[in-house]
Amino acid sequence: MTTRPDQYAVMGNPIAHSKSPRIHALFAAQTGQRLEYRAILVEPGGFAVAARAFRDAGGKGLNVTVPFKQDAWVFADLLSVRAERAGAVNTLIFEPGGVRGDNTDGPGLMRDLTVNHGYRLAGQRVLLLGAGGAARGILQPLLMERLAQLVIVNRTVSKALELALRFSDLGRVSGCGFPELAGRQFDLIINATSAGLENVVPPLPDDVLAADGWCYDLTYGSEPTVFVRWGREHGAARSLDGLGMLVEQAAEAFQLWRGIWPETGPVIAALRGGQSSAAS
Numbered sequence: 001m002t003t004r005p006d007q008y009a010v011m012g013n014p015i016a017h018s019k020s021p022r023i024h025a026l027f028a029a030q031t032g033q034r035l036e037y038r039a040i041l042v043e044p045g046g047f048a049v050a051a052r053a054f055r056d057a058g059g060k061g062l063n064v065t066v067p068f069k070q071d072a073w074v075f076a077d078l079l080s081v082r083a084e085r086a087g088a089v090n091t092l093i094f095e096p097g098g099v100r101g102d103n104t105d106g107p108g109l110m111r112d113l114t115v116n117h118g119y120r121l122a123g124q125r126v127l128l129l130g131a132g133g134a135a136r137g138i139l140q141p142l143l144m145e146r147l148a149q150l151v152i153v154n155r156t157v158s159k160a161l162e163l164a165l166r167f168s169d170l171g172r173v174s175g176c177g178f179p180e181l182a183g184r185q186f187d188l189i190i191n192a193t194s195a196g197l198e199n200v201v202p203p204l205p206d207d208v209l210a211a212d213g214w215c216y217d218l219t220y221g222s223e224p225t226v227f228v229r230w231g232r233e234h235g236a237a238r239s240l241d242g243l244g245m246l247v248e249q250a251a252e253a254f255q256l257w258r259g260i261w262p263e264t265g266p267v268i269a270a271l272r273g274g275q276s277s278a279a280s
């Protein structure tokens with residue numbers, strides 16, 4: 001008798017565009033793991049009911065994306081230190097004793113930047129655009145890297161100040177509004193805003209990126225994002241999109257569920273479709 005493969009899914013809204021089912025299918029094939037992974041559209045306010053139903057049907061784990069990462073944080077019985085701090089969960093592990101919640105976004109970004117692209121964060125001046133859920137997920141690992149400074153800039157200044165305060169015990173971090181960037185330079189600018197959805201780049205001064213500086217957009221698309229293009233137009237040594245981070249955070253989740261690390265390089269290449277990348 002054949003048993004049903006272990007069940008996993010990603011929940012979000014919207015979710016049709018999600019690359020996670022393809023990524024996990026590639027990981028499973030590569031590592032010989034027998035599992036199924038699908039995308040589930042959840043209506044606003046419906047996360048806990050949907051997650052419970054998935055678990056009760058025998059589901060082993062979930063990825064969680066916009067707009068449910070805070071709901072997943074509440075839903076988990078036990079949180080990793082990094083998820084607790086981020087206030088957001090993107091990976092749930094269903095265990096007999098309860099539901100574990102983790103956040104693999106931060107480690108995913110770090111591995112893409114430092115391992116895949118060889119970037120050295122120590123001593124760098126880093127500017128983080130945005131103070132929403134995406135920013136919260138990456139602050140802790142960034143602050144572990146002995147940066148020269150980390151500045152959070154946000155359209156709504158109070159949110160940047162609050163976030164900086166929340167993480168201030170971990171390192172040198174401050175918050176400000178866009179006008180306060182005048183005359184300042186940064187070695188790495190990370191875009192964690194959702195402004196790209198409206199096809200706009202936040203109002204950055206033209207000289208804010210230092211010579212040989214890098215840009216990194218947490219989002220990605222089949223075409224270079226507006227922020228990736230902004231980086232190229234402003235002399236970035238590298239201007240990267242978030243596809244590598246997406247695959248790396250998925251690898252972290254896969255490891256949490258299956259106890260095995262997949263190789264990410266071939267999966268990133270497959271998603272890029274063998275063409276020259278969306279990032280430069």
Ligand code: ATR
Pocket residue numbers: 066129130131132133134135154155156157159192193194195198200201202203
């Ligand atoms: P996410 O979970 O993707 O981070 P979010 O929590 O809604 O989503 O946060 C979106 C972030 O993008 C916020 O920092 C938001 O700024 P505000 O806090 O001022 O709303 C930022 N953002 C969205 N659209 C923007 C735009 N057009 N220009 C600048 N910042 C923008």
